[in-house]
Amino acid sequence: MEETNQSNNSLNDIKDIRRIMDRSSRFISLSGLSGVAAGICALIGAFIAYKLLDNYYGTFNSRGFFSGDDFSRLKIKFALLAAIVFGIAFTSSFYLTWRKAKKQGLPIWDRTSKRLAWNMIVPLAAGGIFILGMLRYDAWIFVSPACLIFYGLALVNASKYTLNDIRYLGYCEIVLGLINIYFPGYGLWFWACGFGVLHIIYGIVMWQKYERNTA
Numbered sequence: 001m002e003e004t005n006q007s008n009n010s011l012n013d014i015k016d017i018r019r020i021m022d023r024s025s026r027f028i029s030l031s032g033l034s035g036v037a038a039g040i041c042a043l044i045g046a047f048i049a050y051k052l053l054d055n056y057y058g059t060f061n062s063r064g065f066f067s068g069d070d071f072s073r074l075k076i077k078f079a080l081l082a083a084i085v086f087g088i089a090f091t092s093s094f095y096l097t098w099r100k101a102k103k104q105g106l107p108i109w110d111r112t113s114k115r116l117a118w119n120m121i122v123p124l125a126a127g128g129i130f131i132l133g134m135l136r137y138d139a140w141i142f143v144s145p146a147c148l149i150f151y152g153l154a155l156v157n158a159s160k161y162t163l164n165d166i167r168y169l170g171y172c173e174i175v176l177g178l179i180n181i182y183f184p185g186y187g188l189w190f191w192a193c194g195f196g197v198l199h200i201i202y203g204i205v206m207w208q209k210y211e212r213n214t215a
């Protein structure tokens with residue numbers, strides 16, 4: 001009986017040590033609900049973008065031509081929409097992650113989270129500059145694949161500083177972006193699937209796996 005208790009205590013000690021090591025080397029406060037929130041924002045943004053395109057082509061059907069002003073206005077609307085969607089998604093994700101970290105008694109901004117942020121920022125910044133270059137030359141058909149691929153690379157690159165599940169989401173984003181290259185006319189649908197549906201699925205899985213028992 002005593003040997004069994006000692007074995008259980010040793011196992012608990014090992015689990016505690018592993019938990020402490022994880023907290024010191026990886027940012028484990030990412031909330032699954034933040035993924036769901038980001039996914040919902042992306043789907044709403046994709047729906048609004050679809051309506052903007054529908055109106056744009058409706059104008060073409062009524063006139064029989066596009067004007068340069070029409071296209072310029074469309075680009076401005078898309079830029080504002082992207083900024084608003086990103087702002088809302090980031091704010092909601094940050095709040096939900098901050099709330100989870102507070103419940104766990106962990107800091108939201110420490111050495112590990114800084115490493116996580118840096119490893120995500122580098123691929124995202126490179127991707128953003130690359131996409132701006134494509135927009136400069138009106139290569140719109142490859143914007144969606146580039147968004148998915150660079151975002152997936154950022155997730156894979158940052159996964160070593162957070163939960164391993166992030167890596168698989170990154171792989172899915174990259175594969176989806178590569179497929180999208182061969183179906184350029186469906187960029188908005190691929191974008192909605194990658195940033196919307198995949199985020200929601202990932203968020204639900206993460207919540208079920210790490211947060212359900214503590215909710």
